[in-house]
Amino acid sequence: MDEDSSPPVSGSNTLTDLEPPKRPIHSSDGAPRPKRGKYTSVACNECKKRKLKCIPINDGTSCERCNGGGVECVFVAAPPQSIKKKGDSGYQIQVLGDDLAKLRQQVMDLSRTVEELKHQSPGARTSSASQLEGVMAGSPSNVSKDNVPKHPQFVGPTRPSYGLMIAERSLTRMGIPASASTSPSGAPSPVDTEVAATDTEFWSDCSPEEMARLLAVFEEEVESVYPFTDIMELASRAEDVLALIRDPGLLEDLKRNGNAPALTARDIDLAKIAVATGIAIEAHGKNDLCTAIADSVVAHTARISRTEVEIKSVQLLMMLSIYYFFCDDELLAWRTIGIAARETLEMGLHRRKSLYDNFKDPRARHVAKKVFCCCYVLDRRWSFGTSLSFALADRDIDPALLEPDIDSSYLKCMVGYARLCSKLWDAIPPFGAPCQSIPHDIAQSLDASTLTWLESIPPDLQMRHPRALHSTRSQPRVLYRLRALLYLRGNLTRISIYQHHLIxxxxxxxDLRRAKIAVDVAQDTVQVLVHLNASSDIYSRQQNAFNYFLLSAFAVLSMAICHAPEVFAATCTQSFVDAIGLVRGFSTHSIASRRLWKSIRGLLPRLRSLGLHDYQHQSKDSTIPASSNISQAPVPSSEQAFRGRPSGSRNEDEIWSGYRQSLAVPLGAQGFFSNIPDATEISSDILNLFDTLGQGSQIQDEFDT
Known part of the structure; x- marks a missing residue:
């Protein structure tokens, strides 16, 4: 059949009557052959209908097959990528909020660093370079004075700042912008001037009576809680100790004196650190004098290359750890107690058999056992404060060893509390786990164990709760402090058990019921601390010890208010204001005053930016609600108060009323941050904060959905 016999192709024939067109034949004029188009996952309508491969040309406006066949090529637009991932929008917002929070923190740190450099004296700048050689050549313990952070960079669930961080992130995710800078307006923060502090002049002028007095401060404030040494024995020999400090060469002469036990170099170091701790306690923080005294001991204390370890070296490390705690160097306290704990393991104090083999004398064995028990308790205390791991593992310790026949009821209670802390630590989910909550059955068991521990406290150490009728009776100062510490530790444990319900x-x-338990216990903690501060000087003397409880309670209240203002704002108002009132009495060295003020100073501008309230119409003359405005209720039984389950109302006594009236005094008159507004203005802002959060709960609900 020749070509003319084949039927002609009419223009009306459809593309389906044709064979699939080949690629167009190019003319032989030497034009370059076009490149093959890229494959695409999107095909035109015609190629989809015929289930053929679609090769787009002309920038994707048509394909080769449709172009060759003369058919209109139509591409359907792909759906937007955001529609495909609509279900991931909540996750993206969460990631964005976390990134914004990290970026804000970095900007704040950068601004603070620039501000410090701006106001740093020229002499300090020039001297910093010359000091590098001495720092590099010195002992590792020497560089710990100012060159390490006071708090770990890791923020774990047992640190109070953990709850504050969650509350701040929640405000960011709710769309409430953060303030540009947390540095106060007005005068810049004072920068510590570098002083060539030395303890030589102090020891030359110090009298035996003054040294004995400072050692008595240590005995009352520290040794009554952690009885691992007998500091009053050194106080009775204050004259000899001073003579050896002024002239260390007399040490050999004193050893030959047979009338009294010879003093050693370790005894002198113990006396020095005890004096430095007493100075830090009275100064409400670290100063140049106590730093110089401690540095003279630290230089040769923390050496890991010592040939032998003895009880006094462990005691010295424990005392140094407590000194760091009173100086707000909590991270150094944790590091130092870790070294002490490992030395106790090296000496075999953790096993009953090795303890009896190495300490034949009953008195020396009793001292060694108290040293180990105190080290065990301090190891738990600093680990929970920093959210860093223990140095002593319970599985390595002889269980019979921690059933102490010790003449300290408080230490016995604290050993039981340390064991409870170990159980709680194991129950807390590890960082990064899919579920960050403690299982209900384990939480219930831990709560029951905590209440059992509270009830096991001897009657003479059980606290008189502020709501009890006999709470205003006078009681010995040391006993009052021990009672308050035990009660607050029980509250802190219950907060740690239930706070994950508020994240x-x-x-x-x-689980609203368990969330309310955490809030109730936090409110009870604030109430106890307010009463403690109003009725004694215990809080002001040991601010660092009690600030930890206050910050933990404040963090719980902050999380509750940010995440469920419609539930907790009204009931938490008074506790929140009471916590702010405690800031007024803190010293500038107090970590709680800085953290509390930073949290308030950062929250209020963010709430004002919402525009939900007209703050201009708020009266600055408003005062804290008087006790008459608080609903009165019968005082609960001492058992109910002891269990830490406060009722919704509180019975105010004269101490409480006088304390609230004293809040009207301007903060500036107390010498606390000259640019901080007075207490009435803070109270007004805090009450407005609760109102705004109550109205802003709608934003939170929209975010959750």
Missing amino acids: SATSIKA
Whole structure:
């Protein structure tokens, strides 16, 4: 059949009557052959209908097959990528909020660093370079004075700042912008001037009576809580100790004196650190004098290359750890107690058999046992404060060893508390776990164990709760402090058990009852601390010890208010204001005053930016609600108060009323941050904060959905 016999192709024939067109034949004029188009996952309508491969040309406006066949090529637009991932929008917002929070923290740190450099004296700048050689050549313990952070960079669930961090992130995710800078307006923060502080002049002028007095301060404030040494024995020989400090060469002469036990170099170091701690306690923080005294001991204390370890070296490390705690160097306290704990393991104090083999004398064995028990308790205390791991593992310790026949009821209670802390630590989910909450059955068991521990406290150490009728009776100062510490530790444990129910609005809705337990215990903690501060000088003398409890309670209240304001704002108002009132009496060295003020100073501008309230119409003359405005209720039984389950109302006594009236005094008159507004203005702002959060709960609900 020739070509003319084949039927002609009419223009009306469809593309389906044709064979698939080949690629167009190019003319032989030497034009370059076009490149093959890229494959695409999107095909035109015609190629989809015929299930053929679609090769786009002309920038994707048509394909080769449709172009060759003369058919209109139509591409359907792909759906937007955001529609495909609509279900991931909540996750993206969460990631964005976390990134914004990290970026804000970095900007704040950068601004603070620039501000410090701006106001640093020229002499300090030039001297910093010359000091590098001495720092590099010195002992590792020497560089710990100013060159290490006071708090770990890791923020774990047992640190109070953990709850504050969650509350701040929640405000960011709610769309409430952070303030540009947390540095106060007005005068810059004072920069510590570098002083060539030395303890030589102090020791030359110090009298035996003054040294004995400072050692008595240590005995009352520290040794009554952690009885691992007998500091009053050194106080009775204050004259000899001073003579050896002024002239160390006399040490050999004193050893030959047979009338009294010879003093050693370790005894002198113990006396020095005890004096430095007493100075830090009275100064409400670290100063140049106590730093110089401690540095003279630290230089040769923390050497890991010592040939032998003895009880006094462990005692010295424990005392140094406590000194760091009173100086707000909590991270150094944790590091130092870790070294002491490992030395106790090296000496075999953790096993009953090795303890009896190495300490034949009953008195020396009794001292060694108290040293180990105090080290065990301090190891738990600093680890919970920093959210860093223990140095002593319970599985390595002889269980019979921690059933102490010790003449200290408080230490016995604290050993039981340390064991409880170990159980709680194991129950807390590890960082990064899919579920960050403690299982209900384990939480219930831990709570029951905590209440059992509280009830096991001897009657003479059980606290008189502020709501009890006999709370205003006078009681010995040391006993009052021990009672308060034990009670507050029980509250802190219960807060740690239940605070994970407050980390989000969803977790609160999932288990509101347990979330309320954490809030109730936090309110009870604030009430006890306010009463303690109003009725004694215990809080002001040991601010660092009690600030930890206050910050933990404040963090719980902050999370509750941010995540469920419609539930907790009204009931937490008074506790929140009471916590702010405690800031007024803190010294500038107090970590709690800085953290509390930073949290308030950062929250208020963010709430004002919402525009939900007209703050201009708020009266600055408003005062804290008087006790007459608080609903009165019968005082609960001492058992109910002891269990830390406060009722919704409180019975105010004269001490409470006088304390609230004293809040009207301007903060500036107390010498505390000259640019801080007076207490009435703070109270007004805090009450407005609760109102704004109550109205802003709608934003939180929209975010959760």
